[in-house]
Amino acid sequence: MKEQPSERLEQLLEQQRADQHDQQIRVGSRLPSLPDGSDRNAHSAARDGGATSGQDERELQELLETAQRVQALPTLKPSAEFSARLGEELQARARQVRAQQRVRSQLSFAPGKQPSRKPFLSPGWMRVHPAWAAVAVLFAVFGLVSLLGVIGAQADNPSNPFYGVKLIEQDVQLSLASPADRVRLHLHYAQDALTSLQQNTAPQDAANYAQLLVHFNDELGQASDSLDAVPAGDEYNQLAQQLADLKATAQTTLRGFLPQLTLAEQIETTTELGTLGAAIPLITSVTVNQGDGQKATVVITGTGFEAGATLLIDGQASEATPEVSKTQLKAVIELPEGKHSAAFGIVNPDGTVAQSGQITWASEKPTPVPTTEPTRTPGEGNTPTPTPTPGGEEHGTPTPTPQPGH
Amino acid sequence: MLLKHPFEPVLVRAKQLDSEALGELYQQFLPLVYGYVAARVADRRLAEDITSEVFVSMLESITKLRATDQAGFSAWLLKIARFRIADHFRAQASEPALAPGTISNEEGEQTDALLALPARDPAGDPELTAEVREEWGKVAEAINQLTEEQRQVIIGKLVLGYDSETVARIVGKNVSAVKALQHRGLQTLHRLLRMAEMQQTHPQVPGAPPRQRRKGGAR
Numbered sequence: 001m002k003e004q005p006s007e008r009l010e011q012l013l014e015q016q017r018a019d020q021h022d023q024q025i026r027v028g029s030r031l032p033s034l035p036d037g038s039d040r041n042a043h044s045a046a047r048d049g050g051a052t053s054g055q056d057e058r059e060l061q062e063l064l065e066t067a068q069r070v071q072a073l074p075t076l077k078p079s080a081e082f083s084a085r086l087g088e089e090l091q092a093r094a095r096q097v098r099a100q101q102r103v104r105s106q107l108s109f110a111p112g113k114q115p116s117r118k119p120f121l122s123p124g125w126m127r128v129h130p131a132w133a134a135v136a137v138l139f140a141v142f143g144l145v146s147l148l149g150v151i152g153a154q155a156d157n158p159s160n161p162f163y164g165v166k167l168i169e170q171d172v173q174l175s176l177a178s179p180a181d182r183v184r185l186h187l188h189y190a191q192d193a194l195t196s197l198q199q200n201t202a203p204q205d206a207a208n209y210a211q212l213l214v215h216f217n218d219e220l221g222q223a224s225d226s227l228d229a230v231p232a233g234d235e236y237n238q239l240a241q242q243l244a245d246l247k248a249t250a251q252t253t254l255r256g257f258l259p260q261l262t263l264a265e266q267i268e269t270t271t272e273l274g275t276l277g278a279a280i281p282l283i284t285s286v287t288v289n290q291g292d293g294q295k296a297t298v299v300i301t302g303t304g305f306e307a308g309a310t311l312l313i314d315g316q317a318s319e320a321t322p323e324v325s326k327t328q329l330k331a332v333i334e335l336p337e338g339k340h341s342a343a344f345g346i347v348n349p350d351g352t353v354a355q356s357g358q359i360t361w362a363s364e365k366p367t368p369v370p371t372t373e374p375t376r377t378p379g380e381g382n383t384p385t386p387t388p389t390p391g392g393e394e395h396g397t398p399t400p401t402p403q404p405g406h
Numbered sequence: 407m408l409l410k411h412p413f414e415p416v417l418v419r420a421k422q423l424d425s426e427a428l429g430e431l432y433q434q435f436l437p438l439v440y441g442y443v444a445a446r447v448a449d450r451r452l453a454e455d456i457t458s459e460v461f462v463s464m465l466e467s468i469t470k471l472r473a474t475d476q477a478g479f480s481a482w483l484l485k486i487a488r489f490r491i492a493d494h495f496r497a498q499a500s501e502p503a504l505a506p507g508t509i510s511n512e513e514g515e516q517t518d519a520l521l522a523l524p525a526r527d528p529a530g531d532p533e534l535t536a537e538v539r540e541e542w543g544k545v546a547e548a549i550n551q552l553t554e555e556q557r558q559v560i561i562g563k564l565v566l567g568y569d570s571e572t573v574a575r576i577v578g579k580n581v582s583a584v585k586a587l588q589h590r591g592l593q594t595l596h597r598l599l600r601m602a603e604m605q606q607t608h609p610q611v612p613g614a615p616p617r618q619r620r621k622g623g624a625r
Binding site: 004005006007009010013017059062063065066067069070071073076077078079082083086087089090091093094095097098101210214217218221222225228264267268271 | 423425428429432433436437440441444445450454457458461462465466469538541542545549560563564565567570582585586588589590592593594595596597598599601604605
């Protein structure tokens, strides 16, 4: 049986934590630390425990890196100075509160004095007849909730001020639903987000588009998570089929948007298509060989490249005509004087995009450049291990960057 | 999260405003509250102020607290923190925006936001200080867009280093649900961080997404 991704992630995070703990102990006792590759080997070992596809493995790696970013923040622990100062303030405050309470209790039990009782319904009109007052309050609340519900239900766009109301309303519906209904609701919300995306493909709606895409992904993911809670049987099969159908529809719909989108949106949409199981371009490495002049040869290696793909340099289409195979794009480009850094990308004819991170190179003496910061394992020498780049372009198996001729 | 004494009796004494018990609760839950707040407001001084407010509120209303166990108490503290943060965001929304990189001190004077970072962090390197501050801001912005449950799980597990069982007790879910929330939370966080970076790299995309209240987020 295939291990759940959330279980595997938990396992890897635990492993990561244990590795960090070990490293701290080693540093503390001044023992030599293990080579850099040890962590990765440990993670690989943990990964080997479950049957993972390249896509899953890449996603897990990305999630681990995100977790590390959160863990690496040094600012989320209180300083000792603050801790001590607040502690003192609170002790003083506690003494004050205790003193106030003593005074209050003495006053309320003073001879001849009745303890004051605040009426629960203080306004005069409510005291007339509590039953009618309660009915009126119920009607008012019901009317307000209905009004907000109607307004919220029509707010499909994140820029609509009532969009928040709609999300709250969805939360309420979800909290009351059975596991199977929860799946149906998440599928419904995902479908809504997909429909709204269609109205936000213009460049000026880029922010809405980005948010709706995240919302769509979130709803689809939660539908998938909620499905796990539905018992096996006809209903489960039916819902699983609906989920699969929506994923297939979404692939077609999102592909249809690609030609109208800005580059950043295209990259996000491509990533989403990859999540939905579609074939997308992925970059594993980039090399730039610049000779003495302004000409340079760019070689992008990866998978999912299609004939007719074009080269992107810093988000702009290059005029160079590249040679493209399924796994490599090669182009000779003219560089402006002094340019030794750029982000390279590839756009397939269907509009799917993969983009590397910012890379730098030296002229005259060409050197291989990985897509992002390389990590090394013992014995690998200068071979970079591909790490995920903004387009999600990386497979689990490292592809060595070829050494250019000097 | 271990107390020197069993939790329930300590809470009973704290409800009677016993100094020692209050001190023990404070020592134990300060990292939880501060971690939660600092993960959402990327400013040390502000995080300290809000944390102080949370503990003052705790002190003022602990006598009326109905929770009797550690999970209920943690959830209650986090709820106070959430309300205080929401108050801060509301107040911030009604104030005129300051120039980037500046904050106001108690007297309303604008000071360099870098001063708000602990001096120990980036070892006095101004460039590194700025980088840390920027990274903190980015991560906080993304964390604010998670659902409340995802946020509590991510902060509990990654910032505070609690195990899944402890976090499950705090958020009132089972361990499997916590793992699923962690997975979904990290996925969303990853996407949001990447999107923010993409929008920084490609300025043709007009601005960052507006801070909308996503499902359960920033409430």
